[in-house]
Amino acid sequence: MFKRDLDLEKRWAKLLEGLESSIGKKPKDLNGVLFLIGVQELGQGTRFFSKEEKQDVMHIAICKVLSYAGFYALDFVDQEGWPHWKLLKELPHFDLLEQEKLLKLQVMEYFEKEYQVEL
Numbered sequence: 001m002f003k004r005d006l007d008l009e010k011r012w013a014k015l016l017e018g019l020e021s022s023i024g025k026k027p028k029d030l031n032g033v034l035f036l037i038g039v040q041e042l043g044q045g046t047r048f049f050s051k052e053e054k055q056d057v058m059h060i061a062i063c064k065v066l067s068y069a070g071f072y073a074l075d076f077v078d079q080e081g082w083p084h085w086k087l088l089k090e091l092p093h094f095d096l097l098e099q100e101k102l103l104k105l106q107v108m109e110y111f112e113k114e115y116q117v118e119l
Contacts, residue, residue, distance in 0.1 A: 005101075011119040012104050018117060030100060033107055037061035044081060056082065065106035066091070068113065 019033065020026035027033045038057035039046065041064050049057060063072040063085035075086040094102065111117040 008101065008104060011108055014119050015108055015111060015117070018111075030103060030107070031058070034058050034061040034065075034103070037064060037107065037110060041083065042081065060085075062103070065103065065110045068106055068109045069102075 015033070016026055019036070023036070027036060035054070035057060038059070038061035041060050042057060060083055063083075066072050067074070067085070071087065071089055071091055072085040073088050075084045077083050092098075092102075108119050112119060
């Protein structure tokens with residue numbers, strides 16, 4: 001593993017520990033963190049989400065965190081309070097590991113900028 005990857009994993013572990021101390025439960029993986037971000041960005045509190053709504057919540061989170069890298073911008077919020085995003089530039093064609101790395105980096109940037117978390 002490269003030093004940069006090791007640094008990323010150390011910062012990621014620190015984020016997960018911080019989330020565990022603030023919400024009382026450690027997210028299992030990247031998807032768990034993205035779901036938390038999506039729920040937060042939706043702003044409707046914790047409630048039951050259908051399978052389709054869970055996918056939409058994940059989409060909100062992915063668009064939000066990738067907006068920091070200029071891939072998406074908020075387009076509008078519909079009458080039910082759901083944000084809709086527009087793609088500004090095409091995402092690079094990465095393998096799964098590179099996709100996960102990009103998302104982790106952007107998730108950490110989200111917490112640094114939105115919640116002033118130092119990672």
